[in-house]
Amino acid sequence: MALVPLxxxxxxxxxxxxxxxxxVLGIGATVAVLAGVLALQQGFATLFVENGRDDVxxxxxxxxxxxxxxxxxxxxxxxxMKTLPDIERPIDGPPLVSAxxxxxxxxxxxxxxxxxxxxRGVQQGTFRILGDDIRVVEGRAFAPGTDEVVVGSKLADRxxxxxxxxxxxxxxxxxxxxxxxxxxxxxxxxxxxxxDRLAEALERPVFNRVIAKLKxxxxxxxxxxxxxxxxxxxxxxxxxxxxxxSQTTAFSFVLRVLGAFLAAIMGVxxxxxxxNTMLAALAARTNEIGILLSxxxxxxxxxxSFLFESLVLGLLGGIVGCLMALPLNxxxxxxxxxxxxxxxxxAFRVTPQVMVVAVCFSLALGLLGGALPALRAASLRPTQAxxxx
Amino acid sequence: MPPFQLVWRxxxxxxxxxxxxxxxxxxxIFLxxxxxxxxxxxxxxxKAAAADRLIVQSKxxxxxxxxxxxxxxxxxxxxxxxxxxWNWFGGYYQDQGNFxxxxxxxxxELQAIxxxxxxxxxxxxxxxxxxxxxxxxxxxxxxxxFKVGDSVPIIGALFPKTDGTTWDFRVAGIYKSTKxxxxxxxxxxxxxxxxxxxxxxxxxxxAGVGIFVVKMSPGADRTEVMSRIDAMFEQGxxxxxxxxxxEFQAQFVSMIGNVPLFVxxxxxxxxxxxxxxxxxxxxxxxxxxxxxxxxLKALGFGxxxxxxxxxxxxxxxxxxxxxxxxxxxxxxxxxxxxxLGTVFPGxxxxxxTLWSAxxxxxxxxxxxxxxxxxxxxxxxxxxxxxxxx
Numbered sequence: 001m002a003l004v005p006l007x008x009x010x011x012x013x014x015x016x017x018x019x020x021x022x023x024v025l026g027i028g029a030t031v032a033v034l035a036g037v038l039a040l041q042q043g044f045a046t047l048f049v050e051n052g053r054d055d056v057x058x059x060x061x062x063x064x065x066x067x068x069x070x071x072x073x074x075x076x077x078x079x080x081m082k083t084l085p086d087i088e089r090p091i092d093g094p095p096l097v098s099a100x101x102x103x104x105x106x107x108x109x110x111x112x113x114x115x116x117x118x119x120r121g122v123q124q125g126t127f128r129i130l131g132d133d134i135r136v137v138e139g140r141a142f143a144p145g146t147d148e149v150v151v152g153s154k155l156a157d158r159x160x161x162x163x164x165x166x167x168x169x170x171x172x173x174x175x176x177x178x179x180x181x182x183x184x185x186x187x188x189x190x191x192x193x194x195x196d197r198l199a200e201a202l203e204r205p206v207f208n209r210v211i212a213k214l215k216x217x218x219x220x221x222x223x224x225x226x227x228x229x230x231x232x233x234x235x236x237x238x239x240x241x242x243x244x245x246s247q248t249t250a251f252s253f254v255l256r257v258l259g260a261f262l263a264a265i266m267g268v269x270x271x272x273x274x275x276n277t278m279l280a281a282l283a284a285r286t287n288e289i290g291i292l293l294s295x296x297x298x299x300x301x302x303x304x305s306f307l308f309e310s311l312v313l314g315l316l317g318g319i320v321g322c323l324m325a326l327p328l329n330x331x332x333x334x335x336x337x338x339x340x341x342x343x344x345x346x347a348f349r350v351t352p353q354v355m356v357v358a359v360c361f362s363l364a365l366g367l368l369g370g371a372l373p374a375l376r377a378a379s380l381r382p383t384q385a386x387x388x389x
Numbered sequence: 390m391p392p393f394q395l396v397w398r399x400x401x402x403x404x405x406x407x408x409x410x411x412x413x414x415x416x417x418i419f420l421x422x423x424x425x426x427x428x429x430x431x432x433x434x435x436k437a438a439a440a441d442r443l444i445v446q447s448k449x450x451x452x453x454x455x456x457x458x459x460x461x462x463x464x465x466x467x468x469x470x471x472x473x474x475w476n477w478f479g480g481y482y483q484d485q486g487n488f489x490x491x492x493x494x495x496x497x498e499l500q501a502i503x504x505x506x507x508x509x510x511x512x513x514x515x516x517x518x519x520x521x522x523x524x525x526x527x528x529x530x531x532x533x534x535f536k537v538g539d540s541v542p543i544i545g546a547l548f549p550k551t552d553g554t555t556w557d558f559r560v561a562g563i564y565k566s567t568k569x570x571x572x573x574x575x576x577x578x579x580x581x582x583x584x585x586x587x588x589x590x591x592x593x594x595x596a597g598v599g600i601f602v603v604k605m606s607p608g609a610d611r612t613e614v615m616s617r618i619d620a621m622f623e624q625g626x627x628x629x630x631x632x633x634x635x636e637f638q639a640q641f642v643s644m645i646g647n648v649p650l651f652v653x654x655x656x657x658x659x660x661x662x663x664x665x666x667x668x669x670x671x672x673x674x675x676x677x678x679x680x681x682x683x684x685l686k687a688l689g690f691g692x693x694x695x696x697x698x699x700x701x702x703x704x705x706x707x708x709x710x711x712x713x714x715x716x717x718x719x720x721x722x723x724x725x726x727x728x729l730g731t732v733f734p735g736x737x738x739x740x741x742t743l744w745s746a747x748x749x750x751x752x753x754x755x756x757x758x759x760x761x762x763x764x765x766x767x768x769x770x771x772x773x774x775x776x777x778x
Contacts, residue, residue, distance in 0.1 A: 030659075103453070172625045172628060258652065262659060275405070341452075
């Protein structure tokens with residue numbers, strides 16, 4: 001029941017360092033690509049989900065999937081805002097509810113080309129609901145009722161006319177950019193202004209969604225069901241977190257499929273390279289195997305020994321791959337979310353889950369690459385192996 | 390004439406290595422074809438666009454609708470022969486995952502302005518006569534099994550039916566496009582059907598026209614017609630931008646522009662990594678042949694012949710690997726196109742793609758072959774024989 005000492009394999013890897021390095025790099029590159037795509041997906045999804053609030057609800061028109069599709073007439077929005085008993089209405093102030101207008105507008109990118117930037121016309125209620133999540137970092141907030149806008153912090157460097165002091169022309173009306181704001185979530189890729197002024201400039205006399213803070217103890221499930229069949233304003237109710245999460249499903253799915261697809265193709269190639277390296281290792285060490293066999297090691301021990309060696313190769317590749325992907329963490333990027341057809345800025349996030357997936361994948365590659373050579377090694381006979389030089 | 394039998398024997402001496410290296414090459418070349426075909430698919434629509442068609446759209450946003458009255462005004466512009474209304478319908482069949490584009494358009498103009506839409510089944514007359522009729526692209530029809538005479542229920546996400554039911558279209562024809570600017574995945578139906586439903590309150594959604602498609606009269610000056618139309622609406626109520634069909638298509642490519650770039654840069658990196666690994670394996674294999682070279686030379690083969698053997702080995706290996714990759718790309722064209730289906734239509738492995746793949750294959754073969762060949766040429770018999778390896 002003797003195993004071949006593990007140090008034998010580790011030393012072998014060191015002796016054949018150039019081949020080892022090649023294989024480790026091959027597996028590492030594969031793993032890095034997978035980790036990179038997953039980090040992109042994580043960054044995108046968490047930007048939306050982690051920064052959505054559970055105590056804020058979003059009302060959309062029934063059947064719509066995002067605020068671009070959703071429409072409330074002025075009258076319906078008023079009914080909702082004035083009469084719904086579940087909305088928090090402080091005694092000493094206005095109710096915590098706000099109707100917003102939303103439109104993705106065509107803007108020029110700084111480097112040339114066009115993209116769609118979300119414009120949100122908000123009422124003062126929005127600021128009361130979101131509170132400290134929205135912070136003005138440069139200039140000042142827009143004055144209600146005026147042709148002024150504030151821009152999200154991620155836009156200034158990417159979109160033309162989005163610096164404090166610039167003038168943005170919307171349809172035929174010029175708007176002055178008076179401030180820049182920050183938000184931990186996706187709002188920092190948006191332009192905000194007064195809802196009534198924007199609605200007039202853009203000729204959109206409607207609201208796209210209503211948001212509100214609920215009273216403590218409101219049963220959300222019951223509210224959803226009740227509003228679905230509301231006789232006056234039937235609508236879809238979601239928490240902000242649920243809403244933001246639902247905006248990421250398509251893009252996340254595409255990134256996952258893309259990651260899996262690339263990983264599969266590269267994985268096959270990496271397995272080929274690993275097998276090649278192990279076969280070469282085997283050919284060079286036939287003699288040693290003969291010695292091991294004549295010392296009394298059983299074929300299964302030889303098999304385990306070679307498999308262990310390729311698992312080490314896989315693990316090293318996984319670590320190298322993670323190291324290659326790690327510098328991506330926190331790097332800003334932008335992508336078109338084709339669910340809303342707007343561009344969103346976010347950062348790569350190499351989370352622990354991403355690394356666990358990456359290392360497991362690399363171990364699997366090592367295992368697959370080592371299987372055939374290990375089998376071959378185990379099936380050698382001592383005399384045959386010793387005779388070769 | 391190099392001894393080809395020797396080349397072949399050398400290659401197949403280590404079968405596993407031969408197959409694995411050729412396999413890695415095949416994967417890299419396959420990936421090259423696949424990625425290039427994706428980019429080709431994206432640009433196909435732009436290249437095939439008609440020169441005599443213009444698109445009038447809102448300058449503000451993709452999601453802003455133009456007043457109905459613009460239609461008659463545009464039709465009166467000098468140099469305009471025909472005008473068609475065209476609305477994105479944004480519905481889905483049974484489930485949100487079943488995506489294909491639907492457009493409402495003036496049915497008689499569609500037939501006149503788009504000669505590339507050719508019916509392969511059904512009749513135009515039937516489509517023109519029945520208000521609820523539609524024509525469907527071949528790809529979508531075969532994917533969901535739609536036949537002429539079938540009723541296709543579409544759930545309106547952007548234009549919901551007020552009573553919550555589906556919009557029912559009767560298939561009057563199946564079309565195939567003769568050019569790439571129109572894909573084979575779309576459903577076209579009567580604009581009037583949508584308009585009437587919105588007027589009667591049967592359906593709800595944005596009023597107005599998505600875009601106007603203009604066919605210019607023969608000989609009209611394109612830039613002049615474009616600026617005449619733009620100037621007419623400069624003061625609002627909705628500012629428009631008139632572009633050629635090619636520019637209109639290109640705007641969508643530039644909006645999702647970072648996705649193909651992203652895919653190609655990752656894929657390109659992957660490909661280079663795989664090729665390098667294959668290259669390294671081949672160089673290693675060549676070095677192991679040093680003693681064989683000495684034997685050949687000692688037997689009296691000339692320097693040129695020996696160098697030729699090594700070069701041809703490399704070229705033959707690449708021909709096998711690259712050839713397999715090219716075959717794989719060509720033979721999977723249909724299934725990949727079906728997989729991308731109605732969401733990303735137009736996947737085609739063009740002859741140009743295959744030629745560039747063949748070029749890349751040859752290049753790797755030369756790079757991997759020339760070095761060892763030159764070395765073999767200069768090696769003396771003694772040096773070569775002295776080496777063990």
